[in-house]
Amino acid sequence: MSALVENWPALLAGLGTTLLVLVTSAVGALVLGTLVVVARVSPVPVLRAAAFGYVQVLVNVPLLALLLLAVFALPDAGLLAPLTLTAIIVLTVYEAAYVAEALRSGINTVPRGQVEASRALGFTLSQTLRLVVVPQAARAVVQPLGNVLIALLMNTALAATVGVVELTSAVNKVNLVQAEPIPIFGAAGLVYMALALVIGLGAGRIEKRVAIRR
Amino acid sequence: MSRTLRRRSTIAASLALVASLGLAACGGSDSGSSAVPPSASGGGEDALQSVYDAAPVADAAALLSDSTMAAIKERGVLRVAAALDAPLLSQQDPSNPDDIQGFDIDLAKMLAIYIIGEPNIEVVPPASETREALLTNGTVDVVFNTYTITEERAQQIEFAGPYFVSGLAVAVPSDNTDISGIDDLGGKTVIVGANTPAVTAVPEQQPTAEVVSFATDPQCVQALTQGRGDAYVQDYTLLAADAQSNAGIKVVGQPFTQEAYGIGLPPDDQDFKDFVNDWLEQIYADGSWAAVFDATLGTVGDGSTPEPPTIGSVPGS
Numbered sequence: 453m454s455a456l457v458e459n460w461p462a463l464l465a466g467l468g469t470t471l472l473v474l475v476t477s478a479v480g481a482l483v484l485g486t487l488v489v490v491a492r493v494s495p496v497p498v499l500r501a502a503a504f505g506y507v508q509v510l511v512n513v514p515l516l517a518l519l520l521l522a523v524f525a526l527p528d529a530g531l532l533a534p535l536t537l538t539a540i541i542v543l544t545v546y547e548a549a550y551v552a553e554a555l556r557s558g559i560n561t562v563p564r565g566q567v568e569a570s571r572a573l574g575f576t577l578s579q580t581l582r583l584v585v586v587p588q589a590a591r592a593v594v595q596p597l598g599n600v601l602i603a604l605l606m607n608t609a610l611a612a613t614v615g616v617v618e619l620t621s622a623v624n625k626v627n628l629v630q631a632e633p634i635p636i637f638g639a640a641g642l643v644y645m646a647l648a649l650v651i652g653l654g655a656g657r658i659e660k661r662v663a664i665r666r
Numbered sequence: 667m668s669r670t671l672r673r674r675s676t677i678a679a680s681l682a683l684v685a686s687l688g689l690a691a692c693g694g695s696d697s698g699s700s701a702v703p704p705s706a707s708g709g710g711e712d713a714l715q716s717v718y719d720a721a722p723v724a725d726a727a728a729l730l731s732d733s734t735m736a737a738i739k740e741r742g743v744l745r746v747a748a749a750l751d752a753p754l755l756s757q758q759d760p761s762n763p764d765d766i767q768g769f770d771i772d773l774a775k776m777l778a779i780y781i782i783g784e785p786n787i788e789v790v791p792p793a794s795e796t797r798e799a800l801l802t803n804g805t806v807d808v809v810f811n812t813y814t815i816t817e818e819r820a821q822q823i824e825f826a827g828p829y830f831v832s833g834l835a836v837a838v839p840s841d842n843t844d845i846s847g848i849d850d851l852g853g854k855t856v857i858v859g860a861n862t863p864a865v866t867a868v869p870e871q872q873p874t875a876e877v878v879s880f881a882t883d884p885q886c887v888q889a890l891t892q893g894r895g896d897a898y899v900q901d902y903t904l905l906a907a908d909a910q911s912n913a914g915i916k917v918v919g920q921p922f923t924q925e926a927y928g929i930g931l932p933p934d935d936q937d938f939k940d941f942v943n944d945w946l947e948q949i950y951a952d953g954s955w956a957a958v959f960d961a962t963l964g965t966v967g968d969g970s971t972p973e974p975p976t977i978g979s980v981p982g983s
Contacts, residue, residue, distance in 0.1 A: 524889070524892070527892035532893060532894070535894075612881075614880065614881075615878045624795055624861060625865055625879075628794070628861050628865055629866055631798050631816070631818045631819045631821075631822060632798075632822070633796055634799060
């Protein structure tokens, strides 16, 4: 335990980076994922195909491969971004595909008749989506989105492999000196669990609050 | 609202996309560096067969009953924690997974011959951070993994040796003329391998340097050639191998630390430690340690063979 106490500034800085990566890429993934799913269900065939391709590619390529590509292949193409920024962008783009799929399952819960009804009432496509479909779809998928965010939290640990000093990387460094892997990694695991619990419980509360009582 | 595309085209499209990404990935990682150093010409690993043939075998009396070494002989295979991706030390041939070559692995085979009479080893690739746990819980018998002897580690496990002394050195891109050693790294961005001694040694020597760590040696070399850092600090022999296979980097200055590598052994097993130290003394004395060095680490660097380190000369050993 003393290993953890002595090194708390480094560990806290690592946790801070984990939270920074988590929050920025979560916000980014929610926004980008919503845009993708709107394109996915739009009546424009090109947009639909593009959104479909986006989701298929990102869901079927391992995140580690994407991270390594972004960090080591993009510089050869002349794009050299800071490591943390690169990791945030890759996580955003990757998780947006999962957010889009979660939202799409919500959209499929909205009965087709409601869309036809709103069209009959003279709603534009944008109005139909904003006022009828997305609000109901989002309520249905609060808990699945919470799971996507928990997966995102766990995925931030992969950023350690490409030089981002987040929590996993910070505990690695402490362990390198202290050589007590079980308490050190156990403690890090508990921190990840606590964060996941916060996200999970938060999603549960939000779900209850926004539930539609029919 | 949504329309499903036909399944066949879906699969074809995703396959095509993944394939193109996969190809891009290969292109990206191959262009900069290779993990596999050029094979040693002349001498090299083939010359080691005679060393194996003449390798010492322990007397039956040395295998004390109920001891760790007797259990290993009974089992017929020595379980070794060793890397699969360390050029010249412990490198697996990607096309032939059974073929692992390098200084660490050759010594592990010699130890297997000493105990069992045959070079039977089973390699468990450890993460650097789990080596103590692998020894403590009995997953492996020994660790040959550029395992630097430290007093913190020695509180949890035993170290035989040291069996090799190396040090950290500095590599820079070939066109860099400002940096000629560790003293010039103040305020610079320094690339290190994750879980290597450089992670702590660089801040000790140069507190103002910014340290960036990557998981593997090829990644570090790639990052250096792409300009993610000004210098790369790593074990001198590894850097020499990298610089030999990649014209884009060069090693500057001399090693600035002394890293004594030990053989990790299970905790509280003085008999096994004495037994392995006896074996080290024998291969130091009969020249087989030097033969293994010449065939592996000795193929890079200035060509001279160092004196083997003195057993027990480092705190923690």
